[in-house]
Amino acid sequence: MVRELLSPKNIDFMERAREVAEKVMRPVAAKYDAEQTYPWEVQRAIRDAGLSGVWIPEEYGGAGGSVLDLCLVVEQFSRACGGMGVAYAVNALGSFPILLGGTPEQKGRWLPGIAAGDKLIAFGLSEKEAGSDAGSMTTRAEKDGDHYVLNGEKKWNTGGAVASYNTIFAVTQPGRGARGISAFVVEEGTPGYRVGKHEDKMGIRCVPVVEIHLENCRVPAANVLGGTEGSGFKHAMRTLDLARPGVAAQAVGLAQGAFELAVEYTGRRKQFGQTINSFQGIQWMLADMASQIEAARQLVHTAARAADVGSSATSRLSAMCKLVATETAMKVTTDAVQLFGGYGYCKDYPIEKYMRDAKITQIYEGTNQIQRLVIARAVLREAASGGAAAKKEAVEA
Numbered sequence: 001m002v003r004e005l006l007s008p009k010n011i012d013f014m015e016r017a018r019e020v021a022e023k024v025m026r027p028v029a030a031k032y033d034a035e036q037t038y039p040w041e042v043q044r045a046i047r048d049a050g051l052s053g054v055w056i057p058e059e060y061g062g063a064g065g066s067v068l069d070l071c072l073v074v075e076q077f078s079r080a081c082g083g084m085g086v087a088y089a090v091n092a093l094g095s096f097p098i099l100l101g102g103t104p105e106q107k108g109r110w111l112p113g114i115a116a117g118d119k120l121i122a123f124g125l126s127e128k129e130a131g132s133d134a135g136s137m138t139t140r141a142e143k144d145g146d147h148y149v150l151n152g153e154k155k156w157n158t159g160g161a162v163a164s165y166n167t168i169f170a171v172t173q174p175g176r177g178a179r180g181i182s183a184f185v186v187e188e189g190t191p192g193y194r195v196g197k198h199e200d201k202m203g204i205r206c207v208p209v210v211e212i213h214l215e216n217c218r219v220p221a222a223n224v225l226g227g228t229e230g231s232g233f234k235h236a237m238r239t240l241d242l243a244r245p246g247v248a249a250q251a252v253g254l255a256q257g258a259f260e261l262a263v264e265y266t267g268r269r270k271q272f273g274q275t276i277n278s279f280q281g282i283q284w285m286l287a288d289m290a291s292q293i294e295a296a297r298q299l300v301h302t303a304a305r306a307a308d309v310g311s312s313a314t315s316r317l318s319a320m321c322k323l324v325a326t327e328t329a330m331k332v333t334t335d336a337v338q339l340f341g342g343y344g345y346c347k348d349y350p351i352e353k354y355m356r357d358a359k360i361t362q363i364y365e366g367t368n369q370i371q372r373l374v375i376a377r378a379v380l381r382e383a384a385s386g387g388a389a390a391k392k393e394a395v396e397a
C-alpha cells in the first residue's frame, strides 16, 4: 500500500475502517465463524463510525465517497474478517442498482436508511438454474393494476436474511431475453416474500446466504427501478461492473491479513536452531506473496478509479481486478497456511479461516471463468474495431 498515492479523504475512510476492523471485528471473527450468526455488534460499530453509506452521495445521506473509498474500506474489514467484509460490501451491491437506475424519488425513499446504517439491502439475481447465465432467470413479475405479482425463487442471496430491502430481478416480458428483465426493490415484510434455506458454508460464515421465495408477492409498481420495465439486466450488469472491485478488495484484504500473520509467525517459529524466516526458501515465499498482493491491489485501485470517472474500460478492468485479486487471495492464503505447517491446518490459529474465506471470492459476483469471458469479449471487440476503443481509452487516460 502506497499511502502517498491516496487522497486525504481516501485515507480518512481507510483509517476509520481499520480502527473498526482491529477493535471490533478481529476479536470476534472466530466466534461468528464458529456460530455462523450475523454480527450485529459489528454492524452497529460500522454505523457509529459513519461508514455505512460510504458509496452513497451526500444528497441521500451518504458519505459521498467513491468506488475507490468503498474498496479501501472493504480491504481493511476483510484484513480482519472476510465474512464481515462481504457483509458490508453486499450493501453496495444491493444499492448500486438504485443509484444507477432509480428515479430521484426512489433514491430518496431507500438510500438514506441504508446510508444511515439503519437498513441493510441484498441483491437477488441468481437462481438455482440461472447462475453464470443470469439472463436465463425464470422468476416472473406480472402486472396487476398498480402492483406486480412476483413468483419464483432466488438463490445465493448474500445478507438476504438480515436485509430490510432486496433488489430482485424478474422477467416482466417473457420472450424478450435480457431486455425482458426488470429490477424491483422488495421490502421485508411484503406478503409473499419469504426467506428460505440458510446455506451451511465453508467460509464467510458470519453472513447469511439464503434462498428467497416469492409466492404471489405483491410489490407496488412504484418499486420498479426507473419506473419502466426492461432495463433490469443492464442495471444488473452495470452494478456488477461497479461492485466487482469490492470483491477484489475483499480478496486483497484477505491476502494481506493472511500475509501479516505469516510474517509474524515465521519470525518466531524456530526450527534447526533459527527462526524459519531466516531461510531463503521462506523469504522467497514471503517476497512473492507481498509482490502479488501489491500487484492485485494496484489493479483494484485502477479499476475503482476507472469506475469513478465513468471510463469505458470499467467493465473489463473490473473483471480483470476481480480475476487477478481473487486468484491472488487463494494463492497467498494457501501459502500462508503452508508457512504455519501443521498448525496452519488447525483451528487453534486464525490462518485456516483466511483460506476458507478466500475461496468464495473466486466464485461469487461472477465466477472467474465468467470474468475471463467478460475480458475476452472486450478484448475481441476491441480487436474487431481495429483498436479504436483502445485509442479512445488512451486519450481518456
Ligand code: CAA
Residues within 6 Å of the ligand: 090, 093, 123, 125, 126, 131, 132, 133, 134, 135, 156, 157, 158, 178, 179, 233, 234, 237, 238, 240, 241, 315, 363, 364, 365, 366, 367, 370, 373, 374
Ligand atoms: N453494462 C451494460 N450493459 C451490458 C453489460 C455491461 N457490463 N454487459 C452486458 N450488457 C448488455 C448487453 O449490451 C446486452 O444489451 P442489448 O440486449 O441491448 O444488446 C444485454 O446486456 C445482454 O448482454 P449479453 O448478450 O452479453 O448477455 P449474456 O447472456 O451473454 O451474459 C454475462 C453476459 C457477462 C455472462 C452475464 O450473464 C454475467 O455477468 N453472468 C454472471 C452473473 C453474476 O455475476 N452473478 C453473480 C450474482 S451476485 C452473487 O454472486 C451473489 C451475492 O449475493 C454476492
